[in-house]
Amino acid sequence: MRALAMLCVPVILAAGWASFPAAAQDPTQGNAQGDLAVTIYNGGQALVQDIRQINFPGGRTRQEFPDVSAQIRPQTVSFAAEGTAIVEQNFDYDLLSPNALMQKAVGETVTLLRINPATGAETRERAKVLAVNGGVVLQIGPRIEILRDDGLPVRVIFDKIPPNLRAKPTLSITVDSKNAGTRPATLSYLTNGLGWSADYVSLYDEKAGTIDVQGWVTLSNSTGTTFDNAKTLLVAGTPSSGGANSYVYRPRPQPPGNLRRAGTETAPREQLGDYYLYPLAERTTIANAQTKQVSFLDVGGVPAQKIYEFTVALFDTMTEPASAASVIKFNTGAKGGGLGDALPAGTVRFYQRDLRGDPQFIGENQIGHTPMGSELGLKTGDAFDVKVKATVVERKQTGSTWRSSMSYLLTNARPQPVTLDLRQRGLDWYWAETKVITESQKSERLDSDGVQWRVTVPANGETTLTATFETRY
Amino acid sequence: MRRIAPLLLILAASPAAAQSVVTSAAPDKVAVSVFRDPNRDEGGEIDRDWLNGFALISETRSIDLPAGEVRLRFEGVAEGMVAVSAIVTGLPGGVVQKNRDAALLSPASLLDGSLGNRVHLRRTDRATGKVSEEEAIIRSGPEGAVILQTPAGYESLRCTGLPESLIYDGVPAGLTAKPTLSVTTRSPTAQRATVTLTYLSTGFDWASNYVARVGPDGKTLDLFAWLTVANSNGESFADANMSVLAGTLNIEQDFDELVALPPQPQLNLTCFPLGSGRDGVPPPPPPPPPAPGGYAEESDGDNIVVTAQRRAMLQSVPVAISVVSTAELEDLGDLKLYRVPFPVTVAAHGQKQVALLIKDRVPFETVYRYRTDPEDETFATPSEILLRMQNKEAARLGVPLPSGQVAVFEQAQGRELLAGEGMMRDHAVGEKVDLVIGESNQVLVTVENYAPPKRREEDHRVVVTNANPFAVTLEIGFEVDDTGKLAPRLRKLPRKDGLPTWTVRVPGNATRTLEYLNPKED
Numbered sequence: 001m002r003a004l005a006m007l008c009v010p011v012i013l014a015a016g017w018a019s020f021p022a023a024a025q026d027p028t029q030g031n032a033q034g035d036l037a038v039t040i041y042n043g044g045q046a047l048v049q050d051i052r053q054i055n056f057p058g059g060r061t062r063q064e065f066p067d068v069s070a071q072i073r074p075q076t077v078s079f080a081a082e083g084t085a086i087v088e089q090n091f092d093y094d095l096l097s098p099n100a101l102m103q104k105a106v107g108e109t110v111t112l113l114r115i116n117p118a119t120g121a122e123t124r125e126r127a128k129v130l131a132v133n134g135g136v137v138l139q140i141g142p143r144i145e146i147l148r149d150d151g152l153p154v155r156v157i158f159d160k161i162p163p164n165l166r167a168k169p170t171l172s173i174t175v176d177s178k179n180a181g182t183r184p185a186t187l188s189y190l191t192n193g194l195g196w197s198a199d200y201v202s203l204y205d206e207k208a209g210t211i212d213v214q215g216w217v218t219l220s221n222s223t224g225t226t227f228d229n230a231k232t233l234l235v236a237g238t239p240s241s242g243g244a245n246s247y248v249y250r251p252r253p254q255p256p257g258n259l260r261r262a263g264t265e266t267a268p269r270e271q272l273g274d275y276y277l278y279p280l281a282e283r284t285t286i287a288n289a290q291t292k293q294v295s296f297l298d299v300g301g302v303p304a305q306k307i308y309e310f311t312v313a314l315f316d317t318m319t320e321p322a323s324a325a326s327v328i329k330f331n332t333g334a335k336g337g338g339l340g341d342a343l344p345a346g347t348v349r350f351y352q353r354d355l356r357g358d359p360q361f362i363g364e365n366q367i368g369h370t371p372m373g374s375e376l377g378l379k380t381g382d383a384f385d386v387k388v389k390a391t392v393v394e395r396k397q398t399g400s401t402w403r404s405s406m407s408y409l410l411t412n413a414r415p416q417p418v419t420l421d422l423r424q425r426g427l428d429w430y431w432a433e434t435k436v437i438t439e440s441q442k443s444e445r446l447d448s449d450g451v452q453w454r455v456t457v458p459a460n461g462e463t464t465l466t467a468t469f470e471t472r473y
Numbered sequence: 474m475r476r477i478a479p480l481l482l483i484l485a486a487s488p489a490a491a492q493s494v495v496t497s498a499a500p501d502k503v504a505v506s507v508f509r510d511p512n513r514d515e516g517g518e519i520d521r522d523w524l525n526g527f528a529l530i531s532e533t534r535s536i537d538l539p540a541g542e543v544r545l546r547f548e549g550v551a552e553g554m555v556a557v558s559a560i561v562t563g564l565p566g567g568v569v570q571k572n573r574d575a576a577l578l579s580p581a582s583l584l585d586g587s588l589g590n591r592v593h594l595r596r597t598d599r600a601t602g603k604v605s606e607e608e609a610i611i612r613s614g615p616e617g618a619v620i621l622q623t624p625a626g627y628e629s630l631r632c633t634g635l636p637e638s639l640i641y642d643g644v645p646a647g648l649t650a651k652p653t654l655s656v657t658t659r660s661p662t663a664q665r666a667t668v669t670l671t672y673l674s675t676g677f678d679w680a681s682n683y684v685a686r687v688g689p690d691g692k693t694l695d696l697f698a699w700l701t702v703a704n705s706n707g708e709s710f711a712d713a714n715m716s717v718l719a720g721t722l723n724i725e726q727d728f729d730e731l732v733a734l735p736p737q738p739q740l741n742l743t744c745f746p747l748g749s750g751r752d753g754v755p756p757p758p759p760p761p762p763p764a765p766g767g768y769a770e771e772s773d774g775d776n777i778v779v780t781a782q783r784r785a786m787l788q789s790v791p792v793a794i795s796v797v798s799t800a801e802l803e804d805l806g807d808l809k810l811y812r813v814p815f816p817v818t819v820a821a822h823g824q825k826q827v828a829l830l831i832k833d834r835v836p837f838e839t840v841y842r843y844r845t846d847p848e849d850e851t852f853a854t855p856s857e858i859l860l861r862m863q864n865k866e867a868a869r870l871g872v873p874l875p876s877g878q879v880a881v882f883e884q885a886q887g888r889e890l891l892a893g894e895g896m897m898r899d900h901a902v903g904e905k906v907d908l909v910i911g912e913s914n915q916v917l918v919t920v921e922n923y924a925p926p927k928r929r930e931e932d933h934r935v936v937v938t939n940a941n942p943f944a945v946t947l948e949i950g951f952e953v954d955d956t957g958k959l960a961p962r963l964r965k966l967p968r969k970d971g972l973p974t975w976t977v978r979v980p981g982n983a984t985r986t987l988e989y990l991n992p993k994e995d
Contacts, residue, residue, distance in 0.1 A: 095614065096614075096620050098617075098630075098632050098745050099746075101627065111625070111626065113625070117599055119600055120599075120603065132745060133746075146749055147745075148748050149749055152634065153635045157623075157627065157628050159626055160626075161620070161627055167611075199557050199558070206806060221735075288647070288735075289574065289576035289577075289737070290574050290576070291556055291572070293557065294569075317953075318971060320970070325723075347725060349558060354803060359531075359671065360716075360718070360805055361506070362808060363724070364726065366725045366726075380722065381720060381723045384719065384720040384873060385901045387901060391968065392953075392971070395954065395956050396956050411904070413901035413903050413904075460902075
């Protein structure tokens with residue numbers, strides 16, 4: 001028996017080999033993508049349009065589409081080709097694995113190739129898979145056996161792979177074609193894992209009071225798929241995330257935010273509805289696991305002003321001074337020598353040259369989509385040398401009135417005078433009304449909750465500001 | 474011949490084939506500016522196991538560029554590079570695009586990228602040692618690994634109990650050993666360019682560590698500060714221009730997240746159940762090693778200089794610390810930049826210390842401090858001991874003092890002893906420095922609601938006791954919200970740090986008392 005089996009082996013091998021090259025038709029050899037156009041939105045979502053040349057036979061056929069994004073949202077697929085009508089569309093994700101293959105082989109016959117560990121001799125027999133439940137139960141002729149129960153080497157050779165088991169999730173579309181022939185077919189779909197934001201490099205010149213701004217679009221691809229030679233368009237916005245804004249709870253932002261005044265100018269860029277478009281000049285390959293940056297903005301000498309800001313939240317005594325925020329303010333308008341562009345949302349990193357002339361990093365901040373003509377005030381950090389210490393000098397109640405006398409000590413260890421916007425908040429308590437009774441310098445009421453003084457602190461010096469507040473309830 | 478075909482196809486499919494690739498292996502010159510962990514508390518120390526600061530690295534590279542479109546790859550950059558922050562200047566043709574490619578070569582990506590390709594299945598006979606090789610085609614992705622098509626039919630890899638291995642003909646296009654930064658540029662002519670690459674990198678941190686040694690007079694101290702820099706990157710930066718920055722920067726993004734790799738294919742070798750199932754399904758393979766950057770190897774501790782030096786200092790005879798030079802200070806906007814005046818090597822997985830500042834015979838006073846609400850009671854509570862200095866030139870100081878830990882040493886019994894430890898916050902020039910270095914069980918504070926007969930309950934008495942043989946100065950600050958309800962006696966007290974403060978000189982082995990009457994509650 002064994003001799004016979006041994007004899008059989010080469011014959012079967014040879015027979016298998018003859019059919020082998022035909023089976024090696026490879027769906028992933030090369031790239032099945034056609035003419036790609038990718039539109040990328042901010043929220044990690046992209047629209048892919050893939051125009052492929054497909055040779056449709058006449059009548060009903062099933063077309064598979066390999067090399068679509070691995071994070072395709074199959075429910076968003078649309079397909080169009082001349083002279084074809086869609087019958088159905090399938091997205092199959094029953095993945096091929098040894099276990100899946102064995103499960104699907106229940107009731108089928110497989111080949112067992114036993115290898116004698118002592119001699120290396122091979123024995124071949126056919127076995128029927130009865131069940132796969134915590135172990136594979138096989139029927140070999142009249143015997144019932146458990147696969148590899150003795151731990152000895154056995155090769156299990158399956159005759160075929162069931163058609164619905166695949167290496168990767170696969171999109172297929174069954175179409176009815178009027179006539180045979182090659183023609184372009186447009187496949188378009190939304191995918192996750194492909195998004196973009198902006199990165200700004202902003203070199204601040206303190207002496208000149210200017211910034212040089214370079215803007216980069218940064219697109220990142222974590223779809224698991226490479227998009228070859230794609231026409232790429234970036235949209236500054238996320239059309240899908242909308243919904244009705246009126247239902248969104250928006251807490252009152254604690255002013256000041258980064259956007260100090262919203263602009264009313266229109267940037268000289270292409271628009272899609274309310275969104276600005278940033279097309280890439282050339283076709284580009286967006287490789288999987290790649291972060292790609294392309295320049296879209298380069299403006300020099302934009303006037304920028306540094307200001308210090310400090311907010312005292314409540315009427316509390318500080319036992320130690322605290323640093324004021326250093327804020328760089330600039331305008332994005334074209335009028336009045338601003339930056340002159342709308343800015344897509346992203347991160348602004350500020351640099352400043354040291355005494356040797358090398359740029360050093362001085363802090364970063366984030367901006368939302370900013371219309372042209374806006375005023376931005378971006379905090380870069382806390383000043384080492386400019387500090388504020390607030391003291392409650394007196395705070396007492398008379399009848400239904402609270403009176404709070406505050407004293408603010410502003411110190412500046414810099415060799416230049418600085419301007420500091422000092423804010424006192426905590427004036428609006430819903431049921432109580434607070435106003436300034438006396439102050440050593442005229443304040444500006446920001447809103448119901450706060451007042452602000454713009455104070456100049458002399459070089460290597462200090463300034464004391466006092467104010468008395470009255471709260472009635 | 475048949476074997477070579479797939480490889481050629483792979484090469485042709487490579488996007489790099491259209492343009493030439495120039496690799497810059499290492500920088501000629503490098504400058505490293507290190508920033509503190511932005512979230513570290515004032516006076517905190519470096520966490521060597523997880524460095525949370527970052528650095529701005531500026532590298533100068535000489536690169537020979539051919540004419541036309543070139544993809545310029547940068548090697549030898551820090552693992553913790555935040556690629557989106559990279560700035561490349563000095564390219565005559567400018568930057569068309571910057572790319573960070575992070576599809577890494579791994580067993581899983583090799584399998585994934587070879588899906589549908591011909592590979593070789595090698596089997597070794599355990600008995601005879603005979604090696605046999607046959608061609609196979611990969612039919613499953615890495616998640617459901619591995620189904621092979623062999624001349625015999627369809628088989629699973631590693632389910633047979635035989636020594637089996639896959640051999641590939643080539644590496645699929647686009648896979649790299651490490652995340653790689655490259656820029657595309659178009660040079661008008663072939664030329665040598667001096668290119669500057671500037672980027673932020675995680676895996677750095679620095680701190681200042683102060684050593685204060687009290688002089689024999691007990692009235693002055695010698696202040697010395699180490700600048701300690703640590704690097705958990707796998708790259709060393711030789712002969713670097715190093716500087717560190719003090720101050721607080723606004724940081725919005727999580728740099729570690731930006732450095733982290735995008736999801737990579739995971740190889741999951743599974744089998745159908747084997748045997749009777751008594752051994753269960755084999756466990757999944759261990760997870761891949763964590764992304765590089767930000768994580769110091771466990772091997773730290775043996776190459777660290779600080780501890781040794783500190784210990785040495787503890788035991789040394791008091792000789793004044795002398796250093797060749799200290800870091801040079803300059804203002805950078807609202808930050809303080811300390812430049813190490815000589816080139817240094819910032820070693821991979823290493824820590825380095827240089828002198829930050831040195832100030833001799835700084836006058837100080839020792840003050841005891843206690844803070845309380847005027848209505849609170851307490852019994853024999855220790856007071857804080859603090860060293861008070863004026864950060865002014867007239868008081869032999871007058872330099873920015875970046876936040877850090879302070880160790881105070883004093884002479885006793887002919888040797889130097891640790892007298893206390895504290896945290897220093899950022900102090901600008903001109904500020905008062907109150908350095909809390911411990912608490913005293915000799916100078917105790919009792920606040921009692923002493924109510925002798927016929928007296929109201931709100932009567933309070935502060936009793937301070939000094940068990941030292943020498944006189945001490947004690948400051949008791951009263952934390953007040955409603956000054957209208959403050960005892961008239963406390964209202965008259967002068968303010969210190971914003972609080973009405975009773976300053977009292979308590980002679981050696983003596984007691985002092987303050988009584989006050991809180992107005993009656995409504």
